[in-house]
Amino acid sequence: MSIIENPSTTFGAVRTVGEPTAGMFRTDGYVGTSVPKKDSRELVTGKARFTSDIKLPGLVWGRLLRSQHAHARITSIDTSKAKALPGVLDVVTAADLVATGIKNQYQWNAIPDMHLICDKAHFVGDVIGAVVAETEQLADDALQLIEVEYEVLPHVLDAEEALRDDAPVIHENVPGVDGNVLGRHRVKVGDMDKAMAEADVVIKRRFRTAKQQATPMESHQAQAQFDDDSGRLTVWSSTQYVHGLQAQIAAAVGLPISQVRVIKPFVGGGFGHKIGMHSHEGMAAIFAMRIGRPVRIAMSREEEYFTASRNGTICDVELALKKDGTLLGWKERIIADPGGHSNYGMAFLVLTTSLRPGPYNWQALDMEAVAAYTNKCPNSAFRAFGNPQATYVRESMLSIAAKEIGMDPWELRVKNAIRQEQLPMTTMNGLKLETLAIQDCLREAADVVNYKEIQQNKPKWRGVGVASTLHWSSCRWDSDLDADSGATIVQMMMDGSCKVFTDAADSGQGHTTIFAQIVADELGIPVDRVDVIMADTDKVPFGLGTWGSRSAVIQGTSTKRAAANVRGQLFNVAAHMLEASVDDLLIRDSKISVAGSPDRFVNVADVAIAMHLSKSKLPPGMEAGNIVGSATYDTPTELPSDHPDGIGHISVNYQASTHIAVVDVDPETGDIDIVDYGMSDDVGRLLNPALVKGQLLGGFAHGLGFAWGEDEEFGEDGSPLNFDFTGYQIPTFTDVPYFTNDQMRVVQTYDPAVPDGQKGAGEVGLVCPAPAIAAAVADAIGVAITEMPMTPAKILKAIRERAAAAGAPAA
Amino acid sequence: MNTRTINVTVNETPQQREVSVSTALRDFLRDDLDLIGAKAACQDGMCGNCTVLVDQRSVKSCLVLAAETHGAEVTTIEGLGDRTALHPLQRAFAENFAAQCGFCTAGMILTSVELLERNPSPTLQEVREGLVGNICRCTAYVSIAEAVLQAAAEMRGETPGAADATTSAGGER
Ligand code: FES
Ligand code: FES
Secondary structure (H helix, E strand, O other): OOOEOOHHHOOOEEEEOOOOOOOOOOOOOOOOOEOOOOOHHHHHOOOOOEHHHOOOOOOEEEEEEEOOOOOEEEEEEEOHHHHHOOOEEEEEOHHHHHHOOOOOOOOOOOOOOOOOOOOEEOOOOOEEEEEEEOOHHHHHHHHHHOEEEEEEOOOOOOHHHHOOOOOOOOOOOOOOOEOOEEEEEEEEEEOHHHHHHHOOEEEEEEEEEOOOOOOOOOOOEEEEEEEOOOOEEEEEEOOOOHHHHHHHHHHHHOOOHHHEEEEOOEOOOOOOOOOOOOHHHHHHHHHHHHHOOOEEEEOOHHHHHHHOEOOEEEEEEEEEEOOOOOEEEEEEEEEEEOOOOOOOHHHHHHHHHHHOOOOEOOOEEEEEEEEEOOOOOOEOOOOOOOHHHHHHHHHHHHHHHHHHHOOOHHHHHHHHEOOHHHOOEEOOOOOEEOOOOHHHHHHHHHHHHOHHHHHHOOOOOEEEEEEEEEEEOOOOOEOOEOOOEEEEEEEEOOOOOEEEEEOOOOOOOOHHHHHHHHHHHHHOOOHHHEEEEEOEOOOOOOOOOOOOOOOOOHHHHHHHHHHHHHHHHHHHHHHHHHOOOHHHEEEEOOEEEEOOEEEEEEEHHHHHHHHHHOHHHOOOOOOOOOOEEEEEEEOOOOOHHHOOOOOOOOOOOEEEEEEEEEEEEOOOOOOEEEEEEEEEEEOEOOOOHHHHHHHHHHHHHHHHHHHHOOOOOEOOOOOEOOOOOOOOOOOOOOOOOOOOHHHEEEEEOOOOOOOOOEOOOOOHHHOOHHHHHHHHHHHHHOOOOOEOOOOHHHHHHHHHHHHHHHOOOOO | OOEEEEEEEEOOEEEEEEEEOOOEHHHHHHHHOOOOOOOOOOOOOOOOOOEEEEOOEEEEOOOOEHHHHOOOEEEOHHHOOOOOOOOHHHHHHHHOOOOOOOOOHHHHHHHHHHHHHHOOOOOHHHHHHHOOOOOOOOOOOHHHHHHHHHHHHHHOOOOOOOOOOOOOOOOEO
16 A cells, blocks of 8 residues: 655645744654555455454343333333243343442442433433343343333423423432532633623624534444453443443442453444443443343444433523624623433533633633533533534624624634734633644635635625634543543564554544554654554553544653653663664664664664563663553643633643635525535644544534534424434435545644644544534525524525515525 | 245355344344444444345345345455455555445445446446445545545556546535
8 A cells, every 4th residue: 555655645735834843753754644544454354343243152132221201200110021031131220230239320420420220211211221131132022021110200301491490300319410400610711891891792692502413333332241250351342431431330340440351342433422331331241240141232223312412502692892803702601401411511511611712812701601401312522522512603603793893704713813923822711822823724724715706706695604613632621530641552572563552442533553653653663563452451551542632642642652662772772782872873764773873773673682582682780571661641731620710721732723615505495505615724743644634524524414404303202303314314425525635724733742743633623514504504595593403494494584574585 | 933044155155044034134144154244333224334245236234134135146345355355446445544433334345346337437426426325424435435436447447546536515415
């Protein structure tokens, strides 16, 4: 396979802003080139095994019993008929778990409202029992035989209604929960009174954002096996964070963490929904221990929609600005809808408020965020967690404001976006920016679509929309998780090849490849002599796994550190062999040489074998043994929840992005046609341009779904209405515009916060499509739609209402 | 359990197996033959991740009963290419970074095999329409289209080149 040497063959243009610090990294290595994805061959031949592709002898099937009601007390649950069905091996309820000493409660969850099996139903689909049987069909049959009597309670589906005094209380007697309020977060900085007083215009709007579902192609799956003799429990799971799952399962079943092994096989997409323990993982482990057989529990597509989704929000905003476009104050009340369980509901408040100011200068910020339980599917982390909502609301407001003051919406952004000469800076809400090429992103995206020209020559029903954002590269987010770490062990074999062990959990992004590139460069060896082992708790060191655009940055840095440690060990021995100073050594092309004297060298492999097997070749006093470098990396970030103003530097560095959409709206049908689209991103240094491109594009498609129609819908009784690919449609091949390289421009920065200068790239592509397309639609039809998703029906309704108000026919 | 004995050739190997009349081809391949390349991402033919070839035609194996394949030839991703030489589509997918998580990949490749069989010189738009029944959540489909066009060119004996990039950003709802 060929390596794409020049990243500009991947993107329309790669411009660079700023210089790397001298000696920051080598530029003649693999990093920065599109090394082919290491697992490609396994994937294209179908050999790659995902969780349910792993065949365990004697495997049996578990299934979860789910509530039929949105809110109900369970008055009785009779499992006797299910247990009597031949082939059924075990049936349990919440009471059964507690009776056998199982800790039916999630550990390390900010709010103690999460149970493997609930004794009350908090939403349709809440887990209230579990069965295991010889076959999947028998397990399904057993579920039908469990007799549940419910005392149906009044339910509430709207987060704003859930805050009313007379709303039914969803979680009673949970410490820290007041009524339906699971938490609040307040950000207040600057002088809002002054901002309001100085404003020429104050615009108020209300927005609603949709409950999108990540919809990885592989649903949640887990298998567990318990060995009575060794006392070891092994769990295979489609997960993003093996050590978190390991600790949660150990706590649930009462084993020491050391006796529980969690393995992440190939994962068919995670997107945030696969962080943390879910009931199927805990129950597979519990059943495996109870019955002594390996157990699989796999979510059906329908069950995915009961397992996780994005936080919905209702946002009331006041934006204060001057007539010349200067942004002054942002005031907002956010009601978040985390659904029936807290999960990451608190973290959401902190993170979404941290990102709400975006890449702009402000004079005052005042945000009050509250999360209120509803009787719906619980929230989860989800690609760009908190930012799609934040950016949609902010950018929609900016576009509305531009129209109101008669200013071009792109100019308004350019006027207020952080400028190169302001850097480094600390933003009003505490983000410490070293690099942020937002001005360049704005220019490049405009250039892609010929912005000025297209604005001047728009036919009827064509609109142009601009959106920009700032996004994190990993984040520190709640007081129960005051860590932002990852870890790597690099082991050099005696022939100079390397094994790399890390907690990162690749689910398609290509981290395996990136880490191999980093190690190969650090140790001067070919990239195909580096093998990367990920996310198996028996093999890899503790770290927080993969989520939040973190792994290229966090484990990328721990990998760099671990490899540098190995290089130091090699240099120590090579200096002795070459009778040179360590400071004069270079490592390239599988050789360690003395700078300036290329003839004085020793092969990396010769040093490696000596360190393993030949004490006499080593410096005096040194013992033969292994070559192992181990490193962790935890970012120098802060918890906004610890700050009196609710602010803080949440991420090691920050990405910038601008998208510009040009759309045609069909006034007869409300359909949207994207006629042109430009995106430009600052994702730091490109470690592997082709992999970055894949992430940016994949994010775009996810964002397109968020804009156009993805939303979990519920009937009045709380039953989900769309829980398969017919009802819940995700973008198909012809829905997603075909992007040419020219439409994607990268502005490369070298962020000094990490040694390779990279930022994350896995999420940011999702953030801007919805607001850019929404603004383009608003431009086309003359009115902004402020409730997501923008379905054709909503667009049509907006066109008709506007026409009716103007007393004219719609088209 | 109502069963039937079937004779089916899978990846050129004749199989005689007893199957339940209600077992889907997908589950027969995965569970009985350990051919796990066909993936399950839905139950109702809506994702294409389970696609295999039955008598050279791409089918969604969750919608076909194993019993219906009696006498047929089935090709799964494991039967494409061999240990020494990948099929041009497999190679093109790998070279173009068209497999991110890879869950949809086998279905995409096998659907493309039939597509190129019927139309060796597809346009970009024909590729996009031909693969509309296969859902991918990772790639935004761009790299997949590029891979199919590259493989098509190679299979026609032309030098592999970059995808024709003249049509752009023209998605339709
Ligand atoms: S699994 Fe067959 S089409 Fe989805
Ligand atoms: S590569 Fe992940 S679903 Fe297509």
